[in-house]
Amino acid sequence: MTEQELEYAKVENLVGQLPEHWMLHGPKKRYVDQYLYHSPSVGIVASYTPTEENVEDHFDLFRGVDQIESFAQATVVSCATFSECKKLSVIPSELAKRFVPAFISIGQVNFHSYLEKGQTFINIGFIKFYKWRQMVCEGRIYRAPKDLDLVEYFKDFDEKRLLAYDLRSDFVLIAELYDITGRGIKKEMFAKLQ
Amino acid sequence: MENEELERKEILDGLLEVLRTVRTIDPARLEGITEETDFLTDMDTPSTELINIAAKVEQKFGVEFEDDDIDDLGSKVKDIINLIIKAKARAQE
Numbered sequence: 001m002t003e004q005e006l007e008y009a010k011v012e013n014l015v016g017q018l019p020e021h022w023m024l025h026g027p028k029k030r031y032v033d034q035y036l037y038h039s040p041s042v043g044i045v046a047s048y049t050p051t052e053e054n055v056e057d058h059f060d061l062f063r064g065v066d067q068i069e070s071f072a073q074a075t076v077v078s079c080a081t082f083s084e085c086k087k088l089s090v091i092p093s094e095l096a097k098r099f100v101p102a103f104i105s106i107g108q109v110n111f112h113s114y115l116e117k118g119q120t121f122i123n124i125g126f127i128k129f130y131k132w133r134q135m136v137c138e139g140r141i142y143r144a145p146k147d148l149d150l151v152e153y154f155k156d157f158d159e160k161r162l163l164a165y166d167l168r169s170d171f172v173l174i175a176e177l178y179d180i181t182g183r184g185i186k187k188e189m190f191a192k193l194q
Numbered sequence: 195m196e197n198e199e200l201e202r203k204e205i206l207d208g209l210l211e212v213l214r215t216v217r218t219i220d221p222a223r224l225e226g227i228t229e230e231t232d233f234l235t236d237m238d239t240p241s242t243e244l245i246n247i248a249a250k251v252e253q254k255f256g257v258e259f260e261d262d263d264i265d266d267l268g269s270k271v272k273d274i275i276n277l278i279i280k281a282k283a284r285a286q287e
Contacts, residue, residue: 105242132264134245181242186265 008091013038014082019046022081023073024096028053031070032078036122036154040083043126043139043162046074047150055117062115067141067175068106075125075137076182077101084133084184099133099184107179113143113172120144121174126163133184142171202229205255205275212250218243229272244269248277257281 001009011017014035023030031054037045048070050062085095115121125139144150145168153168160166210227213219216239223237233239233247244267252259255278263277 105240129249131249132245132259132261183245189265 037157042159049120071123074123076135080135100190104181110176136181138178141174145170234269
């Protein structure tokens with residue numbers, strides 16, 4: 001094992017990890033800033049703050065489709081990458097050589113409010129199904145209270161609270177997302193889809 | 195040979211029970227199903243549903259499929275039957 005592989009092997013969950021180490025795309029299309037809570041078999045909480053570039057040409061608002069993308073990156077992509085790396089004892093860059101993370105399907109999405117540039121939000125999602133490199137997640141997006149220290153707030157979060165969306169009342173519900181599904185497809189099979 | 199045919203028939207019957215519980219499959223299309231029936235072209239099953247069917251099949255038949263099994267799975271009824279037989283044999287090794 002290399003030193004880098006040993007470092008990754010020690011990681012027990014994604015809290016405190018840099019998203020760019022676990023999602024190899026980006027930086028422009030990476031919509032996760034921080035992992036705040038992660039229980040590998042249950043779910044995750046991750047935050048993002050839309051930038052000027054993210055809202056360009058769109059009324060200074062973060063598009064609904066980008067919210068879905070952010071949620072999928074925070075939940076399906078991050079959680080499945082973590083679990084597959086653990087299962088195969090490889091680092092994310094090795095995993096990326098073998099598989100392409102593909103969006104498979106989206107269930108229902110209900111939008112309740114909107115997000116402006118600079119407004120930090122959280123993706124809070126749980127794993128409904130995970131087998132054969134396919135993961136299905138559902139959850140919510142909330143606008144975080146301004147100036148709240150999210151790292152501190154989620155420090156003692158737990159699975160029960162995640163599943164109940166048990167948050168302070170000043171988190172504002174932005175969207176509910178159901179059956180967000182992704183799959184790690186073998187590179188050779190992905191190439192055949194063209 | 196007869197035993198093999200009987201086994202495939204029993205698996206097909208069990209598979210039909212599973213398929214009757216799949217929301218996206220029209221029960222009318224299960225009439226006259228054969229091993230050559232294709233989920234995608236003959237039954238209009240969404241390709242994403244095949245994973246759910248595989249998960250239900252695992253439970254029903256008490257077998258376990260591997261990642262590669264699902265990667266290589268075709269879309270015909272016979273492909274699932276073959277996979278069940280393969281997984282059963284693997285479990286007995």
